[in-house]
Amino acid sequence: MTAHPVLPGELADPATLSDSRHAWPVSSSDIKYESPYVSLRVDTIVDPAGGEHGRAVVQPNGAIAVLAIDDEDRVLLVEQYRHPVGRRLLELPAGTLDVEGESSIDAAARELAEEADIVAEHWESIVHLLATPGYSTEAWEVFQATGLSAVPPAERTTREAEEADMVQWWLPFDDVVTAILAGRITDSLTVAGVLAVQVLRNR
Structure with missing residues (x-):
């Protein structure tokens, strides 16, 4: 390890720097x-x-979110009432891993269908996060979904409680990034997923 030339701390090797398991x-x-x-x-x-x-x-339980993007580069956002913060939030479709034995990608597909009546042909894992590691074990994963189509009306989920009051919105990807940076979209899973894709696009 090499010390920083003028400030406290060590210079990190970007090839090896990573979270590590330790308890x-x-x-x-x-x-x-x-x-x-x-x-x-x-x-x-x-x-x-x-x-x-x-x-x-x-x-x-852990959670997943879905960054669904249509053929015109529009992002699906759901507007949902969140009681703990007393606000209606714009979010990616998301949900918890509450079905025993269900994989994260299957949970993502289930939530996209349940919350937005949409199925996707192509799936890609974008980013993994720990929600609030100072006091919580909750782990999150964001998927990108493309090749979208509608769930047939007869097969759609009957949404209940807060989900029955959901509204679905489509917004151009760049406008979602702008809204996040302006503080108009604040849900952390949504912010992380959208900005991760923005970084990948600019590489």
Whole structure:
């Protein structure tokens, strides 16, 4: 390793720099809440010097999102009420991995059909994220879907609760990027997926 010439820290090797698997020992763990969708536990972790620290750990199901792009380079966004933030958000179609044994790509296809009545011929995994690793185990994956077609009316899902109130919008890709940078679209899965594709397009 080589020290930075004037600032604290080491110069990284871009070929090898990566997240790594590493875990401090847990001296105790107490489950505070548990449901099929999310659980909460409090762990006491032991640092390398032997000190103990309490840490809350939220364990939701993982989630996926779908960046569906039509033949005219328009992006599908769904407008949905999100109660915790008290807002209607513009988002990519998305959902949790709540079907046992279902792969992430199958979940993505299911959510696209359920939320937008659309199926896709081509799928590509774009980016993986950890939602809020300071206190949550939730992992996300964003897929790009192209070669789109409509689900036949007789096979469409009956949407319920917040999903029954959804609105579907199509917006040119570049305009979605502009809306994100202007702070008009703030859902983090949507922001990450769209900007990741923007980077890939500019390589």
